[in-house]
Amino acid sequence: MSEFKITVDGVEREVPSDTTGFKLFESKTIVAIRVNGELRDLAHTVAKGDLVEGVEISSADGLNILRHSAAHVLAQAVQNVNPEAKLGIGPPIKDGFYYDFDVVEPFTPEDLRKLEKEMDRIIRAGQRFVRRVSNDADARIELANEPYKLELIGLKGNSDAVGEGSAEVGAGELTIYDNTNPQTGEVIWKDLCRGPHLPNTRMIGNAYSLMRSAAAYWRGSEANKQLQRIYGTAWPSKDELKAHLERLEEAAKRDHRRIGAELDLFSFPEEIGSGLAVFHPKGGVIRRVMEDYSRKRHEENGYDFVYTPHITKSNLFEISGHLGWYADGMFPPMKLDEEVDENGVVRKQGQDYYLKPMNCPFHILIYKSQSRSYRDLPLRMFEFGTVYRYEKSGVVHGLTRVRGLTQDDAHLFVTQENMEQELTDVISFVLGLLRDYGLTDF
Template structure:
């Protein structure tokens, strides 16, 4: 056998040249390192069984890396599908991609899976895992694949989609790719006998023993390839991790996340609801939720006024042509509600505010002396989200954006971006989010999605990059993730349990001003085009509300709490005393209630704790005699005998300084 020369690349610096015998596999190169589950060769992920070739640069893929976790979870999805077909031979296979923190597989079965079914499937998966079945790749022709998979109608459909844009858009890319078609066989570790096979692009782990920790989570209905026009399949979700400890930590995290679910807390705390009569993704805010929302909006409004923004209002509906002018309709028609025809014209529900703000700018002549012009609106918009992705307040069909558009000169743009990003981060910190990273989304030069000149894109991207770097925060590249009209910076914020949420976005736009013919008179009297900066600070009021509910687990800081303090009398004789205290608190603008119900004091305390009220103000005979009250806090601690003026000052201080108690 001849030798081949390969390079082992462990990072951007460490490179090892090695001469090996022809037929040596990637697994042989990394023999003994069980943390490595695949290899990257010339940018392509390969199974460890891949035989290296002359000149290959081979990079190890560790199981803890993003690619490694995806391979682990996709392999677990195959094991789950094998287990399902072992137990339910009539089940037809859909797709089974890895997803964030887990995987799923879709099946066409006669009836939905029950919790008992999932237990049986998981037990069968454990048996398959222990047997150490080997994942083996083989290339097949389209014709051979169709013959072999004749009993799998959904796989046959995927073969027809091979290499198309459609398959890449709906998760099918885990099954088929643009190149050769491949099938993965699960082979018995001892005999090599075929146990199960599936159409798949790969790669996979070497054996099922490399799946150390997994659990099935739930099942539910899912339309084939995400379209309501297709059959409803049954989807089983699972999770898989490199170690049992990591699996346990993830399951513990999910328990905590469930406790914080804003949909559950919204109902428990009487904040908002989603009536069936309205339709999916449309919320109504109850009085308590309205109080929180008002506090959020009022503080934001005050900060914007201080920063020189001017408030505007625009309609909820417009002639369709407006969104053609802006360029949104050609690019985002699928995300907009269908047209409404009357008076012989098509109208659209507003899905974004920027076209209407452009009309405000264009309504009269503008001078350079007016720039930067900062327009701000709490503007309600409507977007057609598929019912399967609607999720409470964080993914809805009707929501209110805290939307701003800044019109400035090219020379003003760098400073405006710097000031704008600082303003955004400071305001998010005021609401209690403090852990950030920034994402810079740029265009893909190979895509025809993006409009505008190379020069404009380069200038806008560099200005955003410089503004982001001044913040001293991690900056993550997002190639190809820009809006069609310009690059953007997205603020990613982590909540109290470490989840990352996309918050504010800032976008530079040279294109809409061109499309609308926006101009201002410069100092030399010439007509110039402004730069347009898009900025949604919360993203939407509703979504930010949901994030804050989960961040605080419903226990809002005093300044945001719907009820900031509740008076709890030890007996009926103490009610007037607390009502007098409440009147003084309300006169200072505090939200104070007195529980004068017939419940016993301990039940009143439990009710206040359940409602997550920051301050419980208790009064009995000794308090009345001393002109004092006692505090009980949400954490169960208590402070007794506080003079009334001092007690009122403490609550006011917590509200004014926006601190958690």
């Protein structure tokens, strides 16, 4: 058998032509290889001149591979328990993974416990993850009963449209991962996927947990069907899993939503709508003190306080570019000002009005309201401007991701000659104000 040279973790080696990652790395902590910068399974056969690195399970890439493999096992478990379930996507995410399913009934906590037992069985079986190259036509036949996979195949190469589905299809070749019986090689389950994966399910071990379920729109669009998403977490060891769960428990104790309710500071009444907070008297006191201090600091630094309305005609946002670039993040328009006579004939066309997502165009209109000279500059405008943004329901989160918020917002009008000094001053001012509020992690 012929041999050739490759570089392994910075060291040149001469190896047989059938060398795989398994032969290069004996350590069980190596779960994949990076070949010429691309992640590959350990079963990948190297070529002459390749630059090869081992991927440790505890590294960022290694954890993603572990969690992506756990997501596949979850999907297999769901279809074992419910053969009618249709598969969405299942990427790794920060500290865990998720998988979306089209099922008739939402998952319950009891369902998650049953699924963990089925995952345990699959993991103990040591099924192998085997990569197989396919093509659009063959994959469509194989996955004919998986409508969401067929849609992803049609989007292959369009990274913007695929979104988090990029874990399954990309611009390159189309691949399917088979979960096979380690003794017979029989294909037990399969999924459209780019990989890479762990060599086998046993390597997932028992340091994983299904955390919760939630509704999620297919490909993140409210125009699509709502699926059921299961979130999970997976770690290289039980100790790491335990430490993660303890961190979550401590974070829950400090969760501002919980503290806000316990201290009677604010709430999100269902009658008002998702992401729209009301501040109670105690919360109002805190907010007023913070606003008063911010107003005082701004005025000391030469800012003039202004007020602007909450809505405007669409034309303003067309000029500013917001409608062209940000329409999906804005609330739908209100049709106003139409005049109709007694016969139902429209005498005056109505106009679209929008809740404002930004304050910028309003401040520019104030600047344009009269002739200005360079002697008027710098002109620093500031307001507590309330804006509205149509955040998707799945990302709304307490006071950190809302649909209505008040910004301490400012816009500076300066000469080109003074721009560098103004930028230096405003950055120093903003960082100083944040420090005054006790915020230093920036």
